[in-house]
Amino acid sequence: MAxxxxxxxxxxxxxxxxxxxxxxxxxxxxxxxxxxxxxxxAHFRFDVVILDLGLPDLxxxxxxxxxxxxxxxxxxxxxxxxxxxEIVRLLNDGADDYLTKPFSVEHLSARMxxxxxxxxxxxxxxxSRVIQVGGLSIDxxxxxxxxxxxxxxxxxxxxxxxxxxxxxxxxxxxxxELLAEVWQQSYGDDxxxxxxxxWLRRKxxxxxxxxxxxxxxxxxxxxxxxxxxHRP
Numbered sequence: 001m002a003x004x005x006x007x008x009x010x011x012x013x014x015x016x017x018x019x020x021x022x023x024x025x026x027x028x029x030x031x032x033x034x035x036x037x038x039x040x041x042a043h044f045r046f047d048v049v050i051l052d053l054g055l056p057d058l059x060x061x062x063x064x065x066x067x068x069x070x071x072x073x074x075x076x077x078x079x080x081x082x083x084x085x086e087i088v089r090l091l092n093d094g095a096d097d098y099l100t101k102p103f104s105v106e107h108l109s110a111r112m113x114x115x116x117x118x119x120x121x122x123x124x125x126x127x128s129r130v131i132q133v134g135g136l137s138i139d140x141x142x143x144x145x146x147x148x149x150x151x152x153x154x155x156x157x158x159x160x161x162x163x164x165x166x167x168x169x170x171x172x173x174x175x176x177e178l179l180a181e182v183w184q185q186s187y188g189d190d191x192x193x194x195x196x197x198x199w200l201r202r203k204x205x206x207x208x209x210x211x212x213x214x215x216x217x218x219x220x221x222x223x224x225x226x227x228x229x230h231r232p
Contacts, residue, residue: 002047002116006030007037007063008078009056013101017050020105032056034063041071048115050108051095053079061090068094072156074115078103091183092195094156118184131166134226136204136213138166152203157182161196165214165224174221197222 004021008014009032021028029044031037034055041049049067053060064075077090077098087098096115099108131138135148140163145152154162160182165173175193179185183192197214206212212227 001025001027002112003027003045004029004112005037005040005044005046005049007034007049007055007060008032008052009054010052013052016105017108020108024109034058034060034066037063038066038070041067041073046073047119048112049073049075050112051075051077053077053081061086061093064090064093064095068156074119076108076111076115088192088195091185091192092157096184114184131163133166133169133224134213136162136166136226138163147204154203155199158196158200158203161193162200162224165222168224170223170225172217172221172223178222193222 004026006014006017006021006028008017008030011032014030014032018028018030029040029046031040032055034057037049037051040046051060051064051067055063058066060077060079064077067073067075074096075094077095078101079098080101081087082100090098096118097111099111131140137146139145143156143159145154145159145162161178164178164182178193197216198208201207201211201214204213206214208216213224215223215225217223
């Protein structure tokens with residue numbers, strides 16, 4: 001059983017989702033606007049949020065960014081839009097999964113179950129040691145990273161990507177493995193990885209043309225290793 005927040009302004013769709021989720025023994029709260037959703041997550045703990053994009057007060061994409069500013073709760077986007085570029089942007093902005101309307105209740109249940117499994121597995125992970133790669137120090141338990149003693153301001157996905165690569169220093173990780181392990185997806189666009197690598201490089205003070213820690217091998221994958229002459 002999970003605690004679910006449904007953010008949907010269409011009363012018919014909203015009622016159907018509430019009925020299905022309640023019948024599946026989930027605890028459900030529902031709202032019809034983005035601002036109401038923000039108030040809900042600020043005052044209540046949810047296991048998953050189902051977020052419609054076509055909200056009356058604020059576009060769902062903007063609502064997602066605001067949600068990510070205050071909570072790490074898994075978010076499943078429910079959208080009638082099927083533009084691939086927009087879906088990539090939503091995943092980059094912190095969505096955990098998405099469904100294109102119309103969708104069946106069975107499809108929603110399967111996606112929810114997968115997201116909840118990943119979320120609970122992460123929460124049950126044992127304490128991890130601090131990872132040192134050159135001047136990088138990464139604490140998976142506290143979800144903090146430093147470069148040469150200075151704290152790095154990373155998004156959730158940037159931290160996940162950096163920590164995964166740092167746990168395999170010097171190893172070329174295929175892009176498919178990054179999608180599977182960091183994004184929990186068996187499919188996706190390479191643009192998703194490239195965007196996050198670009199943001200990470202900027203925060204590490206490097207570029208693709210002049211890499212220090214992050215190295216891309218075209219057609220193969222990505223590796224993280226300490227700069228030349230710099231050892232942990």
